[in-house]
Amino acid sequence: MDSTRLHVDTPEQVTLSFELAGLGSRCLALALDMLFQSLAFLLLFLGFLAAGIYLPEGASLYTAFLIIAAALLFFVYFIVFEGILHGRTPGKIICKLRVIRRDGRPLGWAGAAVRNLFRLLDFLPLLYAVGVFTMFLSAESRRVGDFAAGTVVVRDTRARAASLSALRAAARTGAPGRLSRYPLRESERALVRDLLSRRAQMNRRTFEILCRRVAQPLFEKFHIPPQNRVNHEGFLRMLWEENQDL
Numbered sequence: 001m002d003s004t005r006l007h008v009d010t011p012e013q014v015t016l017s018f019e020l021a022g023l024g025s026r027c028l029a030l031a032l033d034m035l036f037q038s039l040a041f042l043l044l045f046l047g048f049l050a051a052g053i054y055l056p057e058g059a060s061l062y063t064a065f066l067i068i069a070a071a072l073l074f075f076v077y078f079i080v081f082e083g084i085l086h087g088r089t090p091g092k093i094i095c096k097l098r099v100i101r102r103d104g105r106p107l108g109w110a111g112a113a114v115r116n117l118f119r120l121l122d123f124l125p126l127l128y129a130v131g132v133f134t135m136f137l138s139a140e141s142r143r144v145g146d147f148a149a150g151t152v153v154v155r156d157t158r159a160r161a162a163s164l165s166a167l168r169a170a171a172r173t174g175a176p177g178r179l180s181r182y183p184l185r186e187s188e189r190a191l192v193r194d195l196l197s198r199r200a201q202m203n204r205r206t207f208e209i210l211c212r213r214v215a216q217p218l219f220e221k222f223h224i225p226p227q228n229r230v231n232h233e234g235f236l237r238m239l240w241e242e243n244q245d246l
Contacts, residue, residue: 006140006152008104018104018154020140021097023132026153030128032091037077044069075116082112088156098156099146105205111149118145182222184243192240211236 006018048066081089087099087107099107099115122131122143131143140152184192195214199207211232218239219229228235 006102006104006154008102018100018152021153021155023135023141025095025097025155026135026141029089029091029095029097032094033077033089034091036090037073040077041070041073044073075119078116078119079109079112082107082116083109087112087151092153092156096156097153099151099153102150102152107151111151115145115149115151118143118148121145182239182242184218184239188218189240189243192236193244196236196240208232 004020004022006020008018045066078089082099085093088097092098099112101107101111119131122128122134122145124130128143131145134143134147135141138147140146142152146152191214195210202210215229215232215235218224218235224235
């Protein structure tokens with residue numbers, strides 16, 4: 001079994017595969033996030049310092065506020081970004097990483113809060129020593145916060161807009177309204193049509209899983225490059241648009 005990937009069997013009998021993030025990429029993402037936190041704290045400090053110039057008698061109060069702000073920033077930064085951006089922070093976005101639940105589902109607010117409240121334990125005794133040690137022992141590179149929240153960090157392979165545009169351009173090399181590169185058999189057209197027509201009747205996760213299942217053999221059939229095999233729904237819609245007038 002490949003220890004660098006996470007394989008999840010879904011209730012829909014579809015196996016999802018995710019590439020696990022390594023220690024190096026996670027440390028780089030964390031370093032970037034800590035840099036952004038430091039910049040935010042610096043701006044906050046300069047703001048309090050400017051206010052203190054006019055209210056010197058409140059210097060001790062500002063110091064207390066700064067200490068509290070630094071402590072909140074340590075936790076709130078990760079919780080807010082991972083909650084809003086579904087498992088990503090600015091550092092993770094740059095390093096193309098994402099936090100997901102162990103069952104393959106997206107990270108929610110509760111999971112983001114739990115994994116980051118345990119961040120202080122991972123940080124002990126200094127510079128995430130406990131977290132790094134736990135990741136070395138875990139086959140899935142999980143720190144204490146990940147075990148508590150039931151999460152893993154994976155490489156984010158979300159679709160780029162250019163990928164679908166390139167597929168559309170390649171499909172329109174023949175006469176207008178006709179398909180030249182991606183012809184579907186009648187059974188394939190019916191399958192794609194039925195799936196897309198039922199979009200409103202399914203929850204988002206189930207629809208994404210079924211799109212992945214239908215798109216994979218079509219990716220293989222048309223020899224789509226691996227880097228473009230990420231926007232499953234977009235690919236199926238492109239195929240339907242190119243085939244429906246035939």
